[in-house]
Amino acid sequence: MSERIAIVGAGAVGAYVGGYFARAGEDVTLIDPWPEHVEAMRRDGLSLSGMTEGECFTTPVKAMHLTDVQSLARTGPIDIAFVCTKSYDTDWATAMIRGYLAPDATVVSLQNCINEETIARIVGWGRVVGCIAAKIAVELTGPAQVRRGVPLGGNKHTVFRVGEVHGRITPRIERIATMLGRVDSAKTTSNLWGERWSKLCANAQANGVSAATGLGNNGMAREPVTRWLSIRLAGEAARIGRALGYELETINKFSADDWIAATDGDAAVRERIEAEMIAACEGRSETGRPSMGQDIAKGRRTEIEMLNGYIVERGKEIGLAAPANAGLTAAVQAVERGEAPPGLERVAGI
Ligand SMILES: NC(=O)C1=CN([C@@H]2O[C@H](COP(=O)(O)OP(=O)(O)OC[C@H]3O[C@@H](n4cnc5c(N)ncnc54)[C@H](OP(=O)(O)O)[C@@H]3O)[C@@H](O)[C@H]2O)C=CC1
Numbered sequence: 428m429s430e431r432i433a434i435v436g437a438g439a440v441g442a443y444v445g446g447y448f449a450r451a452g453e454d455v456t457l458i459d460p461w462p463e464h465v466e467a468m469r470r471d472g473l474s475l476s477g478m479t480e481g482e483c484f485t486t487p488v489k490a491m492h493l494t495d496v497q498s499l500a501r502t503g504p505i506d507i508a509f510v511c512t513k514s515y516d517t518d519w520a521t522a523m524i525r526g527y528l529a530p531d532a533t534v535v536s537l538q539n540c541i542n543e544e545t546i547a548r549i550v551g552w553g554r555v556v557g558c559i560a561a562k563i564a565v566e567l568t569g570p571a572q573v574r575r576g577v578p579l580g581g582n583k584h585t586v587f588r589v590g591e592v593h594g595r596i597t598p599r600i601e602r603i604a605t606m607l608g609r610v611d612s613a614k615t616t617s618n619l620w621g622e623r624w625s626k627l628c629a630n631a632q633a634n635g636v637s638a639a640t641g642l643g644n645n646g647m648a649r650e651p652v653t654r655w656l657s658i659r660l661a662g663e664a665a666r667i668g669r670a671l672g673y674e675l676e677t678i679n680k681f682s683a684d685d686w687i688a689a690t691d692g693d694a695a696v697r698e699r700i701e702a703e704m705i706a707a708c709e710g711r712s713e714t715g716r717p718s719m720g721q722d723i724a725k726g727r728r729t730e731i732e733m734l735n736g737y738i739v740e741r742g743k744e745i746g747l748a749a750p751a752n753a754g755l756t757a758a759v760q761a762v763e764r765g766e767a768p769p770g771l772e773r774v775a776g777i
């Protein structure tokens with residue numbers, strides 16, 4: 428019998444992955460608090476779209492309102508729960524599903540930021556697995572509608588990186604990588620923490636900038652002010668991650684050393700990075716924006732504290748300042764509180 432899978436938080440990432448799982452015949456239940464979204468998924472199925480025709484399909488899915496989660500007690504325990512909520516919802520979402528987990532269940536953090544410890548506090552370290560989703564760029568555009576704004580990673584770029592907190596490659600992460608391989612390219616990693624911090628650097632350089640300015644991925648790449656800010660955000664984050672002892676992976680095609688050198692004034696490296704940022708616009712949706720840009724556009728809370736704010740806090744612990752990350756955190760918070768509208772002016776002085 429196949430494992431019973433729960434997607435806890437069927438937003439952009441959860442519904443995208445859950446839709447592919449359902450189409451592949453996995454026994455998957457998508458759990459979400461948005462009533463219209465759940466009703467639409469039940470009634471019409473889930474519609475996914477992407478950059479090519481093959482990525483556009485509608486599939487029937489099992490969708491569950493948050494208020495129906497108690498019914499899982501009747502239908503049998505969950506073997507794999509993917510937590511796909513925003514970081515600030517991690518603890519209560521994990522606590523909610525805990526009571527319905529099989530004794531040897533796995534809880535996968537399929538999120539940005541670093542939430543494994545929060546999940547472990549609730550279900551125990553032995554049940555926790557982390558999964559990075561790199562360059563997936565999906566958006567819940569309406570009830571039961573998810574759009575992907577970047578091409579599939581395929582054999583050019585590995586999107587899903589699944590790892591154990593202890594770094595060993597185990598059958599359960601191999602199984603999870605196989606499942607995710609039906610969505611897009613996936614691999615196991617022995618370097619979960621390094622992957623996590625590297626993804627934090629990648630998100631730190633784009634998500635908050637989009638939230639503060641209102642620009643999408645291509646807008647940020649074409650604007651000199653945001654290009655330079657993005658470099659410094661990544662450079663500070665990479666320097667702190669390195670000092671904390673993480674083994675950093677490639678961050679948006681460049682090494683941690685490159686991001687740090689460009690931040691420190693190496694003009695040649697900076698020029699190479701900026702050229703690559705501009706080239707990356709090719710083949711990408713003009714409307715695509717990071718999840719935090721989507722949050723501001725929808726008037727929702729952002730993950731800024733757990734992203735750029737977290738980098739600032741971890742830097743303080745070891746005596747490294749992160750002024751660009753601190754400035755951006757403040758700018759996004761001002762926009763989030765409605766004190767100022769998004770615009771280039773929010774970040775021009777950082
Ligand atoms: N979008 C993207 O391209 C990418 C996002 N990520 C990361 O993935 C995570 C999810 O992001 P994303 O999918 O964009 O966010 P969304 O806001 O689209 O989805 C999160 C969903 O979780 C729901 N939710 C909140 N609390 C609970 C709960 N207790 N139980 C069940 N569902 C709950 C939310 O409902 P409600 O809206 O009602 O609060 C929402 O539908 C974030 O950490 C993000 O940074 C990573 C890679 C790419």
Ligand SMILES: CC(C)(CO)C(=O)C(=O)O
Nearest residue numbers: 560561562563564717718
């Ligand atoms: C930058 C991106 C799209 C990478 O998948 C992401 O992680 C996000 O939007 O939060």
